[in-house]
Amino acid sequence: MDYATTRRTGWYPTAAFAVMAVLALPPAALATPAEARSVAIASNCKPGKIEPLRQIVGGSGETVFKVSCTGGKSKDVFIVVQCRVHQCVLLR
Numbered sequence: 100m101d102y103a104t105t106r107r108t109g110w111y112p113t114a115a116f117a118v119m120a121v122l123a124l125p126p127a128a129l130a131t132p133a134e135a136r137s138v139a140i141a142s143n144c145k146p147g148k149i150e151p152l153r154q155i156v157g158g159s160g161e162t163v164f165k166v167s168c169t170g171g172k173s174k175d176v177f178i179v180v181q182c183r184v185h186q187c188v189l190l191r
Contacts, residue, residue: 130182135164138180138187144168152179159183163190 132149139146147169154162161183168176179190 130162130164130185130187132164134182134185134187135166135180138189139166139168139178142178142189144176144178145170 132151135149136146139149144166145168147167149164149166152163152165154160161181164180164182166178166180168178180187181190182188
């Protein structure tokens with residue numbers, strides 16, 4: 100066996116292991132601010148600033164967003180939206 104053959108076949112197992120390791124990772128929480136915005140609109144809130152409050156990754160990952168409502172008389176009006184994968188619900 101010469102050096103070129105050993106080198107060429109030597110990195111295949113390493114690459115295969117790396118691909119399997121990446122595929123074995125748990126999926127991230129996939130919710131986006133756009134999904135939280137749609138819940139806000141459905142809840143009669145004109146969405147302004149959307150900021151994530153909490154994000155949990157893993158098999159049952161979730162993201163909680165704070166959505167500021169604009170257009171009202173009070174500036175402190177906001178709702179909290181919880182998203183698991185792509186399903187979002189109004190919390191408060």
